[in-house]
Amino acid sequence: MDKEKIIEELNKQKKQPYLDYRLKAATEDFTNTLFYTLFDVNTPVAENLDKLERKFSELVNLACWDLNKPCTKVWDNYVQSLPLILEKLNLDAEAILNCDPASLSIQEVYMAYPGFYAIAIYRLAHELYAQGFPLVPRLMTEYAHRQTGVDINPGAQIGKSFFIDHATGVVIGETAVIHDNVKVYQGVTLGALYVAKNLQKIKRHPTIKSNVTIYANATILGGETVIGENSVIGGNAWLTASVPANSTVFHTPEIKIKTVSNV
Template identity: 75%
Template sequence: MDKQSIIKKIKKHKKHPNLRFQLKEKTEEFTDMLFYTLFDIDTPVEDNLNKLEIKFKELVDMACWEINKPCGKVWSHYIIKLPEVLEKLNLDAEAFLACDPASLSVEEVYMAYPGFYAIAIYRLAHELQKEGFPLVPRLMTEYAHRQTGVDINPGAQIGDSFFIDHATGVVIGETAIIKKNVKLYQGVTLGALYVAKNLKRTKRHPTIEDNVTVYANATILGGDTTIGENSIIGGNAWVTESVPANSTVFHTPEIKIKTIPHVS
């Protein structure tokens, strides 16, 4: 097969006119600039907001495929929410400082904690998602996922003072609801009990009430599953039914130790 035939066949199968990977790269640049604008003391807020608006218009040009949808107005609505998002993130950072005895300072939380970074990008993406501009928020949280190992869908609803310790392997589904002062440890999954495309418009992921702690590698599944306030879910627990307030749920493994007899 000659080169021209190969080119012709490739072009034939490149059938997605809106698939521009430049959108992914530019979203990552936008995300980094947004994070620095909110937190870095040496980054000028006014100048960066102007630059962010320009970058956002580029994203709109690539990602707004519906001609009649006013994507251009999203930025003006979104920017109004940034002070509130920053306020929430400061509460999250304080929760990290209060919950982790290994934390040395709040500055360390902002700069070195992957759980905080994942939450920050989620909160910034979530507000954009609510404006009806879904692809860019999804790319933002996937960027954070790639860097931290934490996969938070931008559609999830998460309350104040949220803490994720160690971060890696945490999965929070699109319709999950997490209320205030919740603590998750590594490997926790808040997922769907069933996976089927016809469930798209239904609540598939659990609700976690105030002051709940979920320890490492616990799995909580189902849209009808609610973990009542002040409850503790132990490590490796598998939960598919609601738990009343003030409960403790734990998994007891069977541990067998086999020793080799002493051989002289």
């Protein structure tokens, strides 16, 4: 075995000059610290804001490759947005408590509901996404995806009092728009009707108006698809066209009953 030759060949194939996995680890550490700062009663806010600023500076050094973008100024804008983000997340937690008969306390929602955790990391990542900070928001939501099974792109726009129940398998695409008081159950996909690179700047994912409930494993596709307010989308429904307000959409399964003669 020619070890030096192998090393030479491997180095030739390492063609991504900015592929530094320290960024991934640092983002996850930043995300954990941020989450505890907002919610944990024993975590001192003042002290942790200083820690977060230092951690964010590390992210800037690792992720801000374009010297013409003022990434170092993002933190000041971001930290000012945290009170409003926390206010929205408290509304999300209250929505879960009020909607789910299985929830025993608000503390249970914050600590035990994967849907709430996924929403929290999405909202914290979305603000960075909106400011044009590269890659970090995507790493934040992918970290939450890995832990909860919920894949929310940080570019999605989600209104107040959002409720994801059971969580696992939910997919919400980059250009999805969700209005207020929407409830989503496990396995729901808000996706694109077509996938092609030239559609990158086009709205590809559906719009969900206020007070809509989408039950388990429903799939709603397309950037022009709008689900009107106060509608209910039943489990396993497949939609690629708009639905007017106050509608009920359901999937009707074919049922065959076995008898002695056809068993």
